[in-house]
Amino acid sequence: QSALTQPASVSGSPGQSITISCTGTSSDVGGYNYVSWYQQHPGKAPKLMIYDVSNRPSGVSNRFSGSKSGNTASLTISGLQAEDEADYYCSSYTSSSTFWVFGGGTKLTVL
């Protein structure tokens, strides 16, 4: 069981928007603005898409955005494209000795 809770799957049609949630506790998501999101295509390494809750690395499309409310962080992808179909993982720094915790991952299907 992962430390952070994500929905197992979400889906949307091209052009639509979807949101993936990531729920933790006050020791991780709720306690720090250190939530990051990774995109992983099959057989590929995870790619950083969002860091520090809502910041995009250079080169990441502005269709990707992040936010946080309390112990839940969210990743929103607008204007869905076929290439967005992938697994998405959230991660957070934690005050526990684990240092980093990941979510269980969410499979995004573009219909």
Next chain:
Amino acid sequence: QITLKESGPTLVKPTQTLTLTCTFSGFSLSTSGVGVGWIRQPPGKALEWLALIYWDDDKRYSPSLKSRLTITKDTSKNQVVLTMTNMDPVDTATYYCAHWVIGFYWFDPWGQGTLVTVSS
């Protein structure tokens, strides 16, 4: 440009010790504030952070695996080595190394990963 690449055995037997090497370029582990982490992913399952080594040779381990893990660095070779003892089939996973910078709470970029299967 920062790149990392993992190498090591693809198959190990139960109870054996796994040794993985992360060879990187584009940064130096002698630079203050830099680190390299290891993360693994069992087939079809979630990511799990394993260990992190800092530029000053400080180390952090996942509490659940701490007794089995050792992380070391060879700055002259631009390599980080992870050893995991007493391997079990549940340790079958793709193992990734990734670049980390102090004060930044994410890993970027990651290596391509290496699949390790534990089976007799």
